[in-house]
Each structure stands twice: as C-alpha cells, then as structure tokens.
Amino acid sequence: MSLQTTLPYFARPDLLESVTRLLLSGANVTLFAPRRHGKTSFVRHDLLPALHEAGWFAARVDLWRNRDNPELGLVEGLESVAYATSSRSPLTRPLSLASLRATLKVPGVDIEGSWSPASGPTQHPEASLENRLANALHVIAERGNHSLIVLDEFQALAKKSSDNFVASFRTALQDVEGRLSVFFTGSSRDGLMRLFNRSKAPLFRSAESVTLPNLGDNFVDSRADYLNAVASIKVDRDALKRLFPRLCYTPLFLNEITRILLVKGDADLDGAVFEWHRSKYENEYAEWFSSLADVESAVIIWLAISGQKSVYTEEAREFVRKLMQEDAAPPTSRVQTAIRRLTAAQVLEPTGVNGSYEIADQGLQIVISNAVNEDLIRPSRDSLIQFPNSRGPVG
Ligand SMILES: Nc1ncnc2c1ncn2[C@@H]1O[C@H](COP(=O)(O)OP(=O)(O)OP(=O)(O)O)[C@@H](O)[C@H]1O
Numbered sequence: 001m002s003l004q005t006t007l008p009y010f011a012r013p014d015l016l017e018s019v020t021r022l023l024l025s026g027a028n029v030t031l032f033a034p035r036r037h038g039k040t041s042f043v044r045h046d047l048l049p050a051l052h053e054a055g056w057f058a059a060r061v062d063l064w065r066n067r068d069n070p071e072l073g074l075v076e077g078l079e080s081v082a083y084a085t086s087s088r089s090p091l092t093r094p095l096s097l098a099s100l101r102a103t104l105k106v107p108g109v110d111i112e113g114s115w116s117p118a119s120g121p122t123q124h125p126e127a128s129l130e131n132r133l134a135n136a137l138h139v140i141a142e143r144g145n146h147s148l149i150v151l152d153e154f155q156a157l158a159k160k161s162s163d164n165f166v167a168s169f170r171t172a173l174q175d176v177e178g179r180l181s182v183f184f185t186g187s188s189r190d191g192l193m194r195l196f197n198r199s200k201a202p203l204f205r206s207a208e209s210v211t212l213p214n215l216g217d218n219f220v221d222s223r224a225d226y227l228n229a230v231a232s233i234k235v236d237r238d239a240l241k242r243l244f245p246r247l248c249y250t251p252l253f254l255n256e257i258t259r260i261l262l263v264k265g266d267a268d269l270d271g272a273v274f275e276w277h278r279s280k281y282e283n284e285y286a287e288w289f290s291s292l293a294d295v296e297s298a299v300i301i302w303l304a305i306s307g308q309k310s311v312y313t314e315e316a317r318e319f320v321r322k323l324m325q326e327d328a329a330p331p332t333s334r335v336q337t338a339i340r341r342l343t344a345a346q347v348l349e350p351t352g353v354n355g356s357y358e359i360a361d362q363g364l365q366i367v368i369s370n371a372v373n374e375d376l377i378r379p380s381r382d383s384l385i386q387f388p389n390s391r392g393p394v395g
C-alpha cells in the first residue's frame, strides 16, 4: 500500500443541491472555505458532473495554475477551455498519435465530458490580455445550452495591481450574462471580500455567497469503513470522531492519518496521530521555520496557542518576550515588521480588525499547538520543535 493511495470521495449531496438551485435561478455563486477543506474536490466530484448531466457545458480553471501571473493563468486557462476539442472515445475514433496528444492534461483546467482542453500557443497572439479574455468567454458561452465556469482560488486577483484587469473581466462577464454562470471559490475570506467590495459591479455584488459546511461524523465513519473494508483494520470510531475537530475538520488531514493506519496495518490511532504530527512538521514546516526570525516564530506560536488574534496587546508582547528569552519586549516596530513579512508571505491573514491576524494554514496551527501541548518546543537554530525518538501517549 503506497502513501499515494487515493481514498474514496465522500459526496456532498446537500451542498450540491443548494448550489445547483442557486445556479439554476441564474445567480453566480461564491464558495469560501479554508485551504484543504475540499472546494476543488466538491467542484470536480459533485458539481461539474451534475451540471454536465443536466446538459450544461461545465469547466474549471484554477487561477493558481500560474502563481506569479494569475491574470495570464486565467486567460490561458479560459482559452484552453474555449478552444477545447471534442474527444470521443478511442472505440469510435481511430487511435493515433494526434488523438493521444489531445488527451494530455492541461494543468489547472478541467472540462467535464468528452472534451480535450486545448494546449499550445494562443490563437490571438496579437490581442491584449483583456481582449483574449472577452473572446474566450464569448466562445465558452456558446457551448451547450448553458455554460458554467468555475474559477478556483479567485482571490488570486485580489491584489491592487489587478484592479483594471478585474474591471474588464466584470464587463466581459456582463456581456455573456444569462448564457454563462460563474462559480467562484476562494480560501481567503479577506481576499475575496476585498476583491468583491472593491469591484462594485452588479455581477459581483449579486453573487450568492455559500460557506462550505464542515464534514461530520458520517465522513469520519466512511474512513473507518474503508479501513475495515480494504485492510480489516478496526479503528476506534469514537476516538476518530473526537480527533476530527482537533484537525479543524480538515478532510485532507483525516485522509492522511487514515493512510498512515493503512500503511502501518494496525489500528493504533495514537501512534498514527503522532506520526502524522511528526511527518507534517518535518516534511512541510521544519526547514521554513528555521529560516524565520525569532520574533516571527514567536508571533506565530502566540497566534497558534493563545486563542487570541491580536498581536499588539501587553499580554502578546510579554509572551513574545519570554519565548525570545529577552529582558525587554521587542519594540512594536519590530513586531510590525515581522507581521508585514508574514502577511506578505500569506502565512498570516488579517481578520479585518485592526492589529488582528489568523494563521492562514490550519496545518501549521494544528502542528504548533500540539507541539506546545506536548512540550516539544525547544527553540534552536536547527528545528523549533523536537520530537522524541519514542512516542508517549498522545492526548
Ligand atoms: N468530500 C471529500 N471526501 C474525501 N476526501 C476529501 C473530500 N474533500 C476533500 N478531501 C480530501 O482533502 C484533499 C484536499 O481537498 P481539496 O483540494 O478539494 O481542498 P481545497 O479546499 O480545494 O484546498 P485548496 O484551497 O488548498 O485548493 C483532497 O485531496 C482529499 O484528499
């Protein structure tokens, strides 16, 4: 059993029903959820197939397909949808090199049904990005009896420098209103709100906002059922249900722990959770953490464990001082510099209240609060958190 094993998707019929109802009523929809909570999975496994079934042309473009230039990523993604070719099954079409090439995947683009996204250079190399965008949207709007475009991670356009591009995007969308619906997803509430509030056009304002509901006990049971079905592992279901909220209801993390149980081949949940914390920290955070300034890691630890969001209170500064083992609390300007850097790197996200921040990545938050509870924080240059060689009981 490899760690790459894909666990079964757990369908979300209630969410699908409410989202479909909104889309059929003519509304555009915005779906917010923290990272790794299942937005893209919902779109791929539930939403696109259901609308395709209903006769719509349905596709997804991920704006993070080009992180450095989301505008270009969006336009190229939409072009690859607009100029997609219909790819019937090889049974009805002779298999050729060309047809094999046509089935190649285009990163960050999905089209439901028998379509192959176009790859290769744009058909309009001379046109401006804005014109290419409008063209592609027009072509997509002509497909099927109605078209749906999912724009995944739409907050990638929240930066001020994207304002003009977003304005022309809005205009282009207005031109295809009634023929093309848009489903926006975002993992930054702050980013989406800034974007939609700045762009006060009716099309954005009228988008219905939906929050991805947390998965519950049925999802947890589905993981336990899977362990039992494929490997006869009988995990303690109640313990697994108590664990899920501690993972901030993140399906990816429960899947990762389920996979560890599969690979180990036993039902030792405490052991799997310990292993998960250790590998998460060592593989994803340790190196990055050791590159931070002391005041930066202290602020992150404060936010992870205090349950508070404000970083400039007397209490926060005293906490940071102690952790840095200094005689005096760092001056506000030093904390400000740290916060600015961490916010620019999208490690912290402003809550909208002055001086208040959240850790954007719940994995980081979970790993750090566990390390503090388990007394594993030992600030040193190599690694902030030191896991023991052998495991004590994990609470
Ligand atoms: N309904 C589900 N059933 C089973 N597993 C799920 C489900 N939703 C999410 N997952 C698991 O969580 C992982 C992350 O989900 P997904 O990529 O859809 O989240 P996301 O909200 O789009 O995250 P990001 O903001 O990072 O793009 C998936 O690869 C899958 O392992």
Ligand SMILES: [Mg+2]
Pocket: 039, 040, 041, 152
């Ligand atoms: Mg996603």
